[in-house]
């Protein structure tokens with residue numbers, strides 16, 4: 045009974061939170077629904093005003109499907125999965141595990157700015173590791189192919205990814221929060237909004253390098269190479285950075301040959317990759333044929 049209660053409580057609170065966000069019933073700074081739309085319109089505006097690939101249409105290939113992915117991954121998926129996550133937490137708690145069990149750093153006593161920066165850096169690092177695993181292991185790569193099936197790059201491609209990625213990123217993200225003693229700074233929404241903005245920019249059709257900051261911040265030039273059809277010889281991928289490029293430079297997985305706006309994107313065999321959202325939804329579970 046308790047399990048069912050936890051499941052439905054969590055499910056309905058996520059449904060209600062989403063409805064409240066759409067109807068402006070939540071504090072504006074935690075409104076991810078309209079926040080996501082605002083960031084998207086702003087970055088799309090930059091693409092229209094300062095396009096890097098001048099011949100790319102404003103409504104590029106797959107613009108609408110990627111736009112749909114954005115809402116699917118951010119809202120529809122979280123509604124679908126929220127109950128399951130809370131039941132899992134209940135299960136772990138019954139074994140005495142909690143978000144506090146692995147606490148290494150006690151962030152609570154640090155100034156707010158430090159809390160947010162540490163939270164941002166740790167979260168980004170574990171996502172960088174997860175992203176490498178998605179490329180390294182072929183059963184994980186099957187799911188990650190959805191993200192790499194984009195042939196014309198624009199901001200919305202940021203959230204074009206298989207729903208399984210939400211699940212695959214979860215363990216390391218949770219682990220990092222456990223290391224921080226289960227502590228998410230109250231203002232963590234700032235970190236999330238910054239990460240969404242950087243992610244949108246990384247996929248945008250604008251030529252932005254951040255100058256000398258490029259060794260720290262990921263950018264559209266670097267990330268376009270991550271999506272390149274041809275991977276440098278002997279590597280399974282390059283430029284795995286999410287928000288920060290720092291990890292790629294530190295661990296020598298960086299690769300920025302020269303600025304090539306029209307780099308061919310995708311992966312060998314992508315001509316046979318399903319084009320429709322509904323077929324991509326179930327992709328990755330069957331044994332790969334290629």
Ligand SMILES: [Zn+2]
Pocket residue numbers: 175179188191192270
């Ligand atoms: Zn990737």
Ligand SMILES: [Zn+2]
Pocket residue numbers: 191201202247267271
């Ligand atoms: Zn990408």
